[in-house]
Amino acid sequence: MPRKKPDITAKRVSQIAPSGIRRFFDLVASMEGVISLGVGEPDFPTPWHIREAAIYSVEKGHTMYTSNLGMPELRRELSKYLKDEYKLDYDPNTELLITVGVSEGVDLATRAILDPGDEVIMANPSYVSYSSCVVLAGGKAVMIPTYERSKFELKADDIEKRITDKTKAILIGYPANPTGAVMSRDKLARIAEVARHHRLMIISDEIYSSLVYGVEHTCVATLPNMKENTVLLGGFSKAYAMTGWRIGYAAGNKDIIGAMFKIHQYTIMCAPTMGQVAAIEALKSGDDSVSEMVSDYNRRRRFMVKGLNKIGLRCFEPRGAFYAFPSIKATGLSSEEFAEKLLMEEKVAVVPGSAFGECGEGYIRCCYATSLADIEEALTRMGRFVKRCKGR
Amino acid sequence: MIKEILKILENDARITPQKIATMTGKPAAEVSKIIKKAEKDGTILKYKTIVNWEKAGNEQVSALIEVRVTPQRDVGFDSLAERIYRFPEARSVYLLSGTYDLLVLVTAKTMQEAANFVTQKLALIEGVQGTTTHFLLKRYKEDGEILAGGEETKRQPVIL
Numbered sequence: 001m002p003r004k005k006p007d008i009t010a011k012r013v014s015q016i017a018p019s020g021i022r023r024f025f026d027l028v029a030s031m032e033g034v035i036s037l038g039v040g041e042p043d044f045p046t047p048w049h050i051r052e053a054a055i056y057s058v059e060k061g062h063t064m065y066t067s068n069l070g071m072p073e074l075r076r077e078l079s080k081y082l083k084d085e086y087k088l089d090y091d092p093n094t095e096l097l098i099t100v101g102v103s104e105g106v107d108l109a110t111r112a113i114l115d116p117g118d119e120v121i122m123a124n125p126s127y128v129s130y131s132s133c134v135v136l137a138g139g140k141a142v143m144i145p146t147y148e149r150s151k152f153e154l155k156a157d158d159i160e161k162r163i164t165d166k167t168k169a170i171l172i173g174y175p176a177n178p179t180g181a182v183m184s185r186d187k188l189a190r191i192a193e194v195a196r197h198h199r200l201m202i203i204s205d206e207i208y209s210s211l212v213y214g215v216e217h218t219c220v221a222t223l224p225n226m227k228e229n230t231v232l233l234g235g236f237s238k239a240y241a242m243t244g245w246r247i248g249y250a251a252g253n254k255d256i257i258g259a260m261f262k263i264h265q266y267t268i269m270c271a272p273t274m275g276q277v278a279a280i281e282a283l284k285s286g287d288d289s290v291s292e293m294v295s296d297y298n299r300r301r302r303f304m305v306k307g308l309n310k311i312g313l314r315c316f317e318p319r320g321a322f323y324a325f326p327s328i329k330a331t332g333l334s335s336e337e338f339a340e341k342l343l344m345e346e347k348v349a350v351v352p353g354s355a356f357g358e359c360g361e362g363y364i365r366c367c368y369a370t371s372l373a374d375i376e377e378a379l380t381r382m383g384r385f386v387k388r389c390k391g392r
Numbered sequence: 393m394i395k396e397i398l399k400i401l402e403n404d405a406r407i408t409p410q411k412i413a414t415m416t417g418k419p420a421a422e423v424s425k426i427i428k429k430a431e432k433d434g435t436i437l438k439y440k441t442i443v444n445w446e447k448a449g450n451e452q453v454s455a456l457i458e459v460r461v462t463p464q465r466d467v468g469f470d471s472l473a474e475r476i477y478r479f480p481e482a483r484s485v486y487l488l489s490g491t492y493d494l495l496v497l498v499t500a501k502t503m504q505e506a507a508n509f510v511t512q513k514l515a516l517i518e519g520v521q522g523t524t525t526h527f528l529l530k531r532y533k534e535d536g537e538i539l540a541g542g543e544e545t546k547r548q549p550v551i552l
Contacts, residue, residue: 029548036549036550039548303411
């Protein structure tokens, strides 16, 4: 008797909801003449000095594997950077790991921490990979709703209410994708207190740390006693316009980094060599280009936020990353309907907020890392669209 | 504040004060006032267009001319430089350190015209010891703009 054909996909994979937004993506890709506010990366190419350093290294034949942890020079530079930036001491040999973007970092951290059934607390809406990585690691994502009226900040009290015996970690990402929210030092400190009290790790995705406007970014690991209890995830993609290079890092105590390293060495071996060389150059001399990009984004940010409010899409002021997250509730459409209709009628692509969790429903994510001319044209088209919606 | 406004204008001279106001978070009236003042006191010299003349089918010759001069008592290089920069053929004039003193960028309709300017005007000025003329063969980048069209960044239309 032949046995029954087993499900080819593992349960934890089928548990992850298929990205409902895939169909919308395909639609965007099939259309011509679309202005896209749907991207999630800088519109600048990587600064030339960084590219040039990488090209040179390839010409010299530096095309082999690196140390599993990442190139020693990169880890040393990174350690120096974290010291200069945050006064944090990370041992480059045991407390730093070079990853394939923060994406790998989130995957490694959740897999290293979670046993089956363990819970991770996170904000809703938040970046799409957080809950999926938790589920893939066998854990359960516990969502805390966050709201526009409280600037999409996560509250310590709300977290505390949801802590159970199974809770292992809190996963946060500020400045936030998709909302552009930034957390103040005070509020983060309260969350850190809760984490310490309940002996939870904080996994902190700080990929947008350099992109803040008129406020300061607080690195979670700098809060009292939090270096030991934080997995700090960062990278080069957003600050240095290096998305395609796929270089990120994880910093934390040697036990957690050691555990993440075990997974990393068997699944990844090492982050791409050329990317690591580029990252070294970025760290060595990238500061000027970063501050220039930040002022440029800031101008577009103001333009976008004012424009959205003007056309009747109420938008709270995002202080970080490069996203505006306006409410579309006044149009009476769901965020997916809004995005699809806007695309079909006016050829502007935005991302429905619902892609980031149910609390994103009623909002859309508009990225302002695109040329001013495109932002302006997109706003004109969206203005026409909103007017029609309200008249319907 | 003024520097930020100038930076925006340097990149796009046609942008309106209203837009600059939005981008900088300052009232439009204040932005207009700052621009007016900068125009008046010569911080803003002129608004112009960077043209790729070759593309417009306009053949034009440019030459960079190194000029060695004898500086004059009291006025140093300035008075000699003035004698040179008053010629409309001299598009740019710089005083430099190094093996020669003045660098003059000349544009003319033909090579002959440029050569005439050097031999019949520039070289004859009292105090000019000698000149070396370099004709420009190809422009790659003009005032920060890559003439071949620069780089095209291709992004995925939607990325979470």
